[in-house]
Amino acid sequence: MSSQPWRVGVVGLGSMGLGMALSLRRAGFDVIGCDVTPEAVARLVAEGGRAASSPAEAANGADAVVSVVVNAAQTETVLFGAQGVAETLPEGAVFISSATMDPDVARRLAKQLEATGRHYLDAPISGGAQRAAQGELTILASGSPVAFAKAKPALDAMSAKLYELGNEPGQGAAFKMINQLLAGVHIAAASEAMAFAARQGLDIRKVYEVITASAGNSWMFENRMPHVLDGDYTPRSAVDIFVKDLGIIQDMARTAKFPVPVSAAALQMFLMTSAAGMGRDDDASVARMYARVTGVKLPGE
Numbered sequence: 001m002s003s004q005p006w007r008v009g010v011v012g013l014g015s016m017g018l019g020m021a022l023s024l025r026r027a028g029f030d031v032i033g034c035d036v037t038p039e040a041v042a043r044l045v046a047e048g049g050r051a052a053s054s055p056a057e058a059a060n061g062a063d064a065v066v067s068v069v070v071n072a073a074q075t076e077t078v079l080f081g082a083q084g085v086a087e088t089l090p091e092g093a094v095f096i097s098s099a100t101m102d103p104d105v106a107r108r109l110a111k112q113l114e115a116t117g118r119h120y121l122d123a124p125i126s127g128g129a130q131r132a133a134q135g136e137l138t139i140l141a142s143g144s145p146v147a148f149a150k151a152k153p154a155l156d157a158m159s160a161k162l163y164e165l166g167n168e169p170g171q172g173a174a175f176k177m178i179n180q181l182l183a184g185v186h187i188a189a190a191s192e193a194m195a196f197a198a199r200q201g202l203d204i205r206k207v208y209e210v211i212t213a214s215a216g217n218s219w220m221f222e223n224r225m226p227h228v229l230d231g232d233y234t235p236r237s238a239v240d241i242f243v244k245d246l247g248i249i250q251d252m253a254r255t256a257k258f259p260v261p262v263s264a265a266a267l268q269m270f271l272m273t274s275a276a277g278m279g280r281d282d283d284a285s286v287a288r289m290y291a292r293v294t295g296v297k298l299p300g301e
Helices: 015-026 038-046 055-059 072-080 103-114 128-133 145-158 171-199 204-211 219-230 239-256 261-278 285-294
Strands: 007-011 030-034 064-067 094-097 119-122 137-141 159-164
Touching: 007 015, 007 055, 015 030, 015 038, 015 064, 015 128, 015 145, 030 038, 030 055, 055 064, 064 072, 064 145, 072 103, 094 103, 094 145, 103 119, 103 171, 119 145, 119 171, 128 137, 137 145, 137 171, 145 159, 171 204, 171 219, 171 239, 171 261, 171 285, 204 219, 219 285, 239 261, 261 285
Parallel strands: 007 030, 007 064, 064 094, 094 119, 137 159
Antiparallel strands: none
């Protein structure tokens, strides 16, 4: 980096976006962030970042903008809505889109932005809030060589693993959806197993110890089931995120005429959990849904 620090706007300072913004600050970037929650912006400012009142303000004069919002609709609003990034992002700068979305939508948004002389990098993320805060995310990126070159300093500051998955936006999104298919299925399966273990009268803490040392373990079992053991469903990642993401999988599969029965079953479990009033709670709440349906006692219930 030159003596003039790179300026990066960050739009969306939730559990992932704030960690990414702070990682950029630690790497020496001039970071300007905006979010609908004033407290999130204040936390960035306390760490040496700057506040913006809108995506347009965050993008003004920026070398790159990182968008860490929930879905495609929010990303489109960030780009092209009132006070959107496209109003002020300098020509030749790069928009780094980290929301999980249908690959077809990523391609459409990229085409629309690139027609204005800016670059679009399709760059979904994986790894959770803790890795975001440590600058150790996995980033699944695709886009033009120029977009990669423009974005790379920021990507390096936010990631432990950066995958360059192709020259076309949409490839990163498609890889992320395969990850989300597995992640959703693994959470649903882990929740089913833990509630079933409780029904068998097993010590579920001992179940956790045994399974995490055995072939049935998964990253999601190991990461999410402590929330069940502690009876703590404070949302690190909410149930409704997987209602959305597994729903996108179903849409993609229907378009491709490809059967996805296992992820379809997992989607129904997340839908039931959301319908039972737990949509904004931690996604390990699927275990609570099983427990409530079957009368099983879990910690904290």
